[in-house]
Amino acid sequence: MNAFTMIEPANDSAPAIGTACDTPGGGLAYVVAVKPAENATYTLFGGPSPMARDRFTLTIASEAGHVSEISENIAAPMIQRARFVAPISEAEAAELWERAKAKQAETRRNFAAEREAHAKAVDQAKDELQRMAPPWAESAIIAELHQDDCDSMTDYFNARTLRTVVIGWSKHGRDLFPEMRKFAATFAETADLATAPASAEHREKYSMGAGNYLKSGSRYCSGWAVKKSPLKGLSFAGLEFSEDARAWADMTGKLAPTVNEPEATPTPAACGRFTLSQHTHSKKGFQMWIASLPGRVDRAEYDRLNTAARELGGWYSRPWAGTPGGFAFKVEAKALAFVAANGGEG
Secondary structure, three states: OOOOOOOOOOOOOOOOOOOEEEOOOOOEEEEEEEEEOOOOOEEEOOOOOOEEEOOEEEEEEEOOOOEEEEEHHHHHHHHHHOOOOOOOOHHHHHHHHHHHHHHHHHHHHHHHHHHHHHHHHHHHHHHHHHHHOOOOOOEEEEEEEEEEOOEOOOOEOOEEEEEEEEEEEEOOOOOOHHHHHHHHOOOHHHHHHHHOOHHHEEEEOOOOOOEEEEEOOOOOOOEEEEEEEEHHHOOOOOOEEOHHHHHHHHHHOOOOOOOOOOOOOOOOEEEOOEEEEEEEOOOOOOEEEEEEOOOOOOHHHHHHHHHHHHHOOOEEEOOEOOEOOEEEEOOHHHHHHHHHHOOOOO
């Protein structure tokens, strides 16, 4: 006879409702419903033969809220392990089934709520990252707090990331250790890495490696690490920003509007012979005030105005990308002083 010959069990009776089952997780469950199998299926190495016919489908439930449907052949070893546990009545089994279904529904609602909250937190982190990052930034310098999660008994190696903090911005994607050290010095928790020995510079840009990063110790040990990350990979819940990383957004006023509130466009103000307007430098991101003239002036007058602007810390800015040309200042008070001293209204 072939080892996989299908043998029909001699006993056609199903386990009684209320029969105890010892689940694989170690919990105790009971048979709460029995129905004939809808399809002609077989269980490999289940029941009295290597391939036994599934005649019944059992519903088992536990107080923990687990409800599952399995064949009597799969349930057979579970029932065998719990053979010394007294069965419960059909009424008690029905009540257990209702409690288990209610708890299962509650678990599913909680899971859906957690998933929705997580998705909302990710969206908020994405919006905050967009507000924080300068328009010229391609990457961010981040600091990660790692916790050793290795288990030598099971040959398991891992380090959990407890915190991720953006400590700086970068215009390129190259992993430069001098740049990592520079920004590490601006964050109190990683300040020691700015002067760490060369052994703290880890170069692991290979398969299964951790990339290039700055850290005192191996990739799996506890402690802070500094690395570079593309902006598109930083939209996750719990992302933090250091004071220096926030400084650019604070300086340009990007933090003033709410997420859903559009930024107001400053309206140019007429100041005598000048028009004074506020703009953001497209490359360096700072705010500046530009005093524009309605037309061209002769060379002597331009030189005089240019000298007066430089004495106040200003410069002449050519028109570009919708920004008017004129004498630019980083401080509004100096722009007003320049206007007032050169034929305008302060």
